[in-house]
Amino acid sequence: MERRRLDESEIAIRLESALGWRVIDGKLSKAYEFGDYASGVLFASSVAYQADRMDHHPDIAIGYRKVSLAVNTHDVGGISPFDFELARIADLVFEGSF
Amino acid sequence: MERRRLDESEIAIRLESALGWRVIDGKLSKAYEFGDYASGVLFASSVAYQADRMDHHPDIAIGYRKVSLAVNTHDVGGISPFDFELARIADLVFEGSF
Numbered sequence: 001m002e003r004r005r006l007d008e009s010e011i012a013i014r015l016e017s018a019l020g021w022r023v024i025d026g027k028l029s030k031a032y033e034f035g036d037y038a039s040g041v042l043f044a045s046s047v048a049y050q051a052d053r054m055d056h057h058p059d060i061a062i063g064y065r066k067v068s069l070a071v072n073t074h075d076v077g078g079i080s081p082f083d084f085e086l087a088r089i090a091d092l093v094f095e096g097s098f
Numbered sequence: 099m100e101r102r103r104l105d106e107s108e109i110a111i112r113l114e115s116a117l118g119w120r121v122i123d124g125k126l127s128k129a130y131e132f133g134d135y136a137s138g139v140l141f142a143s144s145v146a147y148q149a150d151r152m153d154h155h156p157d158i159a160i161g162y163r164k165v166s167l168a169v170n171t172h173d174v175g176g177i178s179p180f181d182f183e184l185a186r187i188a189d190l191v192f193e194g195s196f
Contacts, residue, residue: 037155041146048139048160059133060160061148 005076014084021087027059027070028083032094040067048092056086113183114153119185125157125168126181130192138165144191154184 015021021030034040044060044067045058051057058071069090071078092098104112111117115184118139119128132138142158142165149155171178190196 016158037146038151041143043151044160045139045143052135054138057162058106062142062158064155 002081003075004013004052005073005078006080006082008014011079012098014081016083018087023079024070026078027072028079029068029070030087030090031066031068034065034067037057040065043094046098050065050089050093050098051086054082054086054089056082058086058090100179101171101173102178103171103174104178106180108159108179109177112179116182116185117189119178122168125141125170126177126185127168127189129168131167132163132165135163138163141165141192144196145188148187148191148196150188152180152184154180155186157186 003059013024018028021028023029032040032043034043040062044062047058047069048058048060056071056073058069061068069087071083071086072078075081089098100139109121110112113121116126118183119126121127130141132141138160145156145167146158153170154169156167159166159168167183167185169184170176171180
């Protein structure tokens with residue numbers, strides 16, 4: 001997976017097919033909601049497992065029935081295709097299709 | 099466990115015996131560090147389990163080899179003894195003595 005810095009127009013194009021994702025404080029971010037607290041924690045753990053395998057670790061914020069992810073690529077000082085790949089995988093985990 | 103709002107002097111006294119805990123943005127908060135990412139995620143999951151049993155849910159932020167907790171008591175609009183109880187339990191989980 002490419003680790004190059006995407007420019008704003010490239011990010012905008014990719015965001016069109018990344019439902020619910022947006023850029024907040026320079027990080028590709030999304031908040032997911034859950035019916036109960038434990039489901040959110042399990043989701044967070046599942047994303048963390050995949051992230052660790054990718055060696056690409058998002059910030060994960062666990063709130064009450066809500067989990068937020070935020071990721072960028074330190075090496076390139078911005079958002080890279082690798083971040084969008086993590087976003088795609090997180091969505092698959094959420095949908096239960098990973 | 100009491101759900102009453104502690105005043106500043108009561109909080110100060112309790113903080114003396116709550117190593118590493120401090121008040122940030124009105125929440126009782128602490129950051130824990132780990133040797134690897136997975137350990138932090140397991141810690142977060144373990145704290146979440148205890149928190150859910152207590153029905154008292156902290157904000158949990160998982161970063162790279164670092165997990166931060168922040169908690170207050172919504173019902174009382176501040177920090178209560180219940181928050182310090184959660185802090186104590188999180189420390190026990192961290193030490194592996196829960």
